Amino acid sequence: MSSVRALTASQLSSSSQPTDDLPELLSQLGMGKYIDVFQQQEIDFQTFLTLSDEDLKEVGVSTFGARRKMLLAISDLNKSKRKLSETPAVKPGYLEGGASGRLPRIIDEDTAAQRNHW
Numbered sequence: 001m002s003s004v005r006a007l008t009a010s011q012l013s014s015s016s017q018p019t020d021d022l023p024e025l026l027s028q029l030g031m032g033k034y035i036d037v038f039q040q041q042e043i044d045f046q047t048f049l050t051l052s053d054e055d056l057k058e059v060g061v062s063t064f065g066a067r068r069k070m071l072l073a074i075s076d077l078n079k080s081k082r083k084l085s086e087t088p089a090v091k092p093g094y095l096e097g098g099a100s101g102r103l104p105r106i107i108d109e110d111t112a113a114q115r116n117h118w
Helices: 004-014 022-028 031-042 055-060 064-086 090-098 097-116
Strands: none
Touching: 022 031, 055 064
């Protein structure tokens, strides 16, 4: 099973950007024959990311290998989405000890130095 995961991960990362286009994703996975099935069932990319093994069976993905590849892709894409949403926009250390922590002290020291010179 690890070889299937490695294959799926390499197929997903072979493009420069992760796709949010379901037909393109299915083609990358070698599952292009299912594009019409998903279009007929009105399943878009966001809905695809929520599908379970039972859901895939219900829409007509009958072979175990095809379902497994799709489920691994769904899992990997959901993990990637979570990592992106958990990444802070500003590094915590910058705000805690960075410029915002030093700036008021520098201004206070400059103000105090000027007061002593007058």
